[in-house]
Amino acid sequence: MTRREFAHSALAAGVAAVLPAAFSPACSVSSNAAPRANPARSASSHSAQFNSAEISFPKNFFWGAATSAYQIEGAWKEDGKGESIWDRFAHTSEKIRNGDTGDGACDSYHRSNQDIALMRAMNLNSYRFSVSWPRIQSSGSGSANAKGLDYYSRLVDTLLEAHIRPLVTLYHWDLPQSLEDAGGWPNRDTASRFADYVEVTARALGDRVSNWILFNEPTAFVAQGYLDGAHAPGRNSIIDFLRASHTVNLAQGYGFHALKGMRPSAQVGSSFSMSACEPATNSEEDKLAAARAHAMTNLWFLEPALKGRYPDGLAFLPETAMRIKAGDLEKMRAPLDFVGINLYYRIIASAPGAFERISDPQKWLFPVNMTGGHEGRKTDNGWEVWPQALYDIAMRITRDFNSPAIEITESGCAYNDGPDPDGLIRDARRIEYHRQYLHALARAIADGADVRSYHAWSLLDNFEWAEGFSQRFGLAYVDFKTQQRTLKDSGRWYAKVASRNHVPAVNTPA
Numbered sequence: 001m002t003r004r005e006f007a008h009s010a011l012a013a014g015v016a017a018v019l020p021a022a023f024s025p026a027c028s029v030s031s032n033a034a035p036r037a038n039p040a041r042s043a044s045s046h047s048a049q050f051n052s053a054e055i056s057f058p059k060n061f062f063w064g065a066a067t068s069a070y071q072i073e074g075a076w077k078e079d080g081k082g083e084s085i086w087d088r089f090a091h092t093s094e095k096i097r098n099g100d101t102g103d104g105a106c107d108s109y110h111r112s113n114q115d116i117a118l119m120r121a122m123n124l125n126s127y128r129f130s131v132s133w134p135r136i137q138s139s140g141s142g143s144a145n146a147k148g149l150d151y152y153s154r155l156v157d158t159l160l161e162a163h164i165r166p167l168v169t170l171y172h173w174d175l176p177q178s179l180e181d182a183g184g185w186p187n188r189d190t191a192s193r194f195a196d197y198v199e200v201t202a203r204a205l206g207d208r209v210s211n212w213i214l215f216n217e218p219t220a221f222v223a224q225g226y227l228d229g230a231h232a233p234g235r236n237s238i239i240d241f242l243r244a245s246h247t248v249n250l251a252q253g254y255g256f257h258a259l260k261g262m263r264p265s266a267q268v269g270s271s272f273s274m275s276a277c278e279p280a281t282n283s284e285e286d287k288l289a290a291a292r293a294h295a296m297t298n299l300w301f302l303e304p305a306l307k308g309r310y311p312d313g314l315a316f317l318p319e320t321a322m323r324i325k326a327g328d329l330e331k332m333r334a335p336l337d338f339v340g341i342n343l344y345y346r347i348i349a350s351a352p353g354a355f356e357r358i359s360d361p362q363k364w365l366f367p368v369n370m371t372g373g374h375e376g377r378k379t380d381n382g383w384e385v386w387p388q389a390l391y392d393i394a395m396r397i398t399r400d401f402n403s404p405a406i407e408i409t410e411s412g413c414a415y416n417d418g419p420d421p422d423g424l425i426r427d428a429r430r431i432e433y434h435r436q437y438l439h440a441l442a443r444a445i446a447d448g449a450d451v452r453s454y455h456a457w458s459l460l461d462n463f464e465w466a467e468g469f470s471q472r473f474g475l476a477y478v479d480f481k482t483q484q485r486t487l488k489d490s491g492r493w494y495a496k497v498a499s500r501n502h503v504p505a506v507n508t509p510a
Contacts (some may be wrong), residue, residue, distance in 0.1 A: 010305050028422030055442040056502040062165060062453035063498035064126030065119065066410050067473060068172035068216065070102045071462040073132065075109035077196065079147035082138025085172035085184075085225075091234035102467025107461050107483045112155050114485055115459060116162055118476050122491055123498040126165040128409055128455045129155070130172035130216065141193050149204045156208050165457075167407075168205065169213040169271065170198055170255065171233070173221045173465075180450055183223065185244035188323065193253035195258040206263035213340055213409065214255045216246045217273040218301040230466055238365075239321055246322045249304040249332045256305070256328040256334035270305070271340030271409040274298045276392035278373075280350035289368045293349035298393070305334040306401055314365050338452070339397055342410035346373045346389040381414040381471050385433055387440040392449060396445035405450050412439050412457030414464075417488070425477045425488035434494065438503045456494060460485065 039490070070086045077083070090101040108115055119127055133140065135148035152168075159166045177188055198214070224231035227241035252270060259268050277293040281287035295303075295313030303311045308329045310317055350369045356364045373384040394406060411434070417427040434456060445451050461474035469480055475491035478484070487495075497503050 003281075007082045011030060016303040022353075025089045031437055038334040041492070050495060052302075053505050054502055055439055055505075056443065057442065058452075059501075060452075061127035061501060062407075062455075063494075063501075064124050064128055064167065064455040065122070065459035066128040066455040066457050067108070067115075067459050067462065068130040068169065068174075069132035069135070070105070070174045071118075071252070071458075071464070072106040072108040072115075072460055073135075074102065074104040074107045074140065076101075078109065079151070080145040081132065081137060081148060081168060082134035082140075083177040084134045085177055085180050085232040086133065087384045088176050088177050088180075089234055092234070092239070095471050096233065096466055097468040100463065100470075102463040105446045106478055106480075109151065110486075111483060112157065116158055116164070118459065118485060118487065118491070119164055120162050121487060122475065124164060124441040125498070126167055126453055126455065127459070128169060130169035130174075130214070131201055132174050133171065133427045134174060134176040136201055137140065137176065137324055138178075139195055140179035141196060144200045144204065149201075152205060156205055162191045166209050167213065167409075167453075168201075168209050169216050170201060171214065171298075172216040173225075175233075184235075184240075185226065185247050186240045186252065187243075188204075189248050190249050191254050191418070195254035196253040196474075198255040198258045199262055202259045202266070203264040206259075206266060210265070210407040211267045212259060212269070214252055214259075214268065214270045214334075215248065216271045216409075218252070219243075219297060220273045222248055245300065246324055249301060250328065252301065252305055253334045254330045256336070267337040268334075269338035269340050269405075269407065270301070271342055271407075272298065272302055274411055276386075276389035276396070277349050277370075278346060278347040280348050283351075285330075285351035286349065289351040292368045293347055293368065293370055294396075296368075297347060297370075298396075300334045302339065302401075304329070304332040305336055306404075308333040310383060316365070317365055317505055318365070327491055329371065336404070338405040338407050339401070340407050340409035341393060341397070343390050343393055343408070344411065344413075345383045346386045346392075347371070359411075379413045379429075380416050381415070381467070382461075385413065385436070387436040389440075390437050391440040391444045394441065394449040395447060397445070398449040403448065403450055407453040407455070408441065408451060408457050409453075410457040412473045414473050419486070423486070424487060425491045427488045430475075430488070431493045434490065434497075435503060438497070441504065449475045 071504060076087050086102060090096050131152055136144055138145060172267055179193060222241060222244045225233055226235045226244045229236040255266055259266055265490040275297055276409045277290045277297060279290040292313050295311035299311040300313060303309060347370050352363045352367055352369055357367060373386050376384040376386045378384060413430055413433040415427055415429050417425055419425055441451060441454060458473045460476050461472040464471040475494055477486045477487055477488050
């Protein structure tokens with residue numbers, strides 16, 4: 001399972017424990033007789049025109065980059081910050097590649113002015129960063145840590161002085177360890193604690209911050225943290241996954257209303273990890289599998305907010321196991337002002353065969369097999385480059401949710417190019433990645449999607465969760481021994497894009 005992919009093998013773990021013995025699967029046997037459909041072959045007729053032309057973006061479009069607190073800040077126990085689940089997880093043997101930790105990360109806690117200087121050099125007008133909950137409330141509740149708030153207050157002020165919009169993420173995976181000790185996200189009380197934290201932060205920063213993101217990629221942190229154990233806090237339980245899902249959906253509703261109650265004019269959304277989900281073949285079984293994959297990958301936390309219900313992704317909804325109470329569906333509702341989309345690749349979905357499902361009861365709850373695509377080029381960490389996926393998901397969300405405002409809150413690629421003998425980082429593949437994904441995004445805008453921003457992941461090479469420092473996504477190269485930052489060729493290219501508000505034609509010089 002990759003950093004953001006919701007893999008069937010994870011969801012399957014322990015599923016038999018919550019299934020009735022006589023449960024009958026809802027899907028029929030898969031057929032592989034038909035050739036696999038390829039949406040890229042039937043893309044918008046003006047795709048070629050876009051790829052061969054310079055593309056302008058709407059006036060007032062936001063050009064940005066994204067980071068998260070644990071991945072860049074360091075200073076893991078300075079100035080009253082409490083321990084987070086990622087502090088605990090990274091300090092546990094054999095959890096992180098090469099034994100890396102985020103203790104120092106990019107040292108942005110002490111070097112935020114250097115980071116903002118990079119943004120200014122790239123002509124950015126939006127910066128998506130996250131607030132560390134345990135830096136604000138060391139134990140996840142109670143009074144605010146003044147030094148933590150002061151750090152973010154100074155960061156916001158400096159961004160505004162540089163004419164850069166602060167786009168603040170309130171939760172990017174670093175739950176206070178004290179709350180995990182009390183049950184973590186499977187514990188309903190965590191939703192109330194989150195609402196209190198949102199109120200504290202909005203009270204301190206809301207006079208200057210107008211744009212907020214409640215959660216980053218809830219599908220990813222719930223599945224990988226509580227289902228397959230690959231990320232903090234490292235649990236492996238289908239029950240924990242189901243209960244954490246419901247608590248996070250409640251917290252999204254509570255947090256939205258807490259923030260709006262504190263700052264009514266604030267623009268509030270969440271960022272969802274999304275992938276275009278394609279059927280492996282044209283069979284009805286694989287099409288149903290792709291619909292289930294879409295529901296679990298893209299809608300599991302979006303539809304509860306916007307429609308007050310869970311999508312039809314599972315073979316059945318285990319309401320008792322999730323501890324859904326009367327009135328909860330209404331409490332989950334949050335009329336988000338915008339939908340944040342983080343997209344990196346597509347998913348190919350197929351239905352498990354009859355024998356596979358009969359012999360493996362773990363397939364009963366989520367009868368889908370999912371893989372990444374294999375037709376496009378691969379990044380250094382093995383993800384398929386497939387720009388059409390960004391067009392497809394932007395249009396799908398536009399059609400299905402009545403044309404909401406969309407912010408692309410993450411898009412990026414891992415290429416580990418380092419300095420050449422002249423000290424330059426010639427990362428042409430990253431330039432081509434962003435160029436192609438931006439052309440796909442421009443097509444979506446032309447076809448009616450209300451997309452208002454693009455945030456490259458990431459501003460800096462940083463700590464990439466369980467992969468440690470082994471993957472480099474940054475527009476700026478970081479020497480983790482000296483913490484020196486150097487703009488890559490991609491950062492210089494992106495600076496021209498942001499300055500001109502247009503993207504050069506694919507395969508042409510910037």
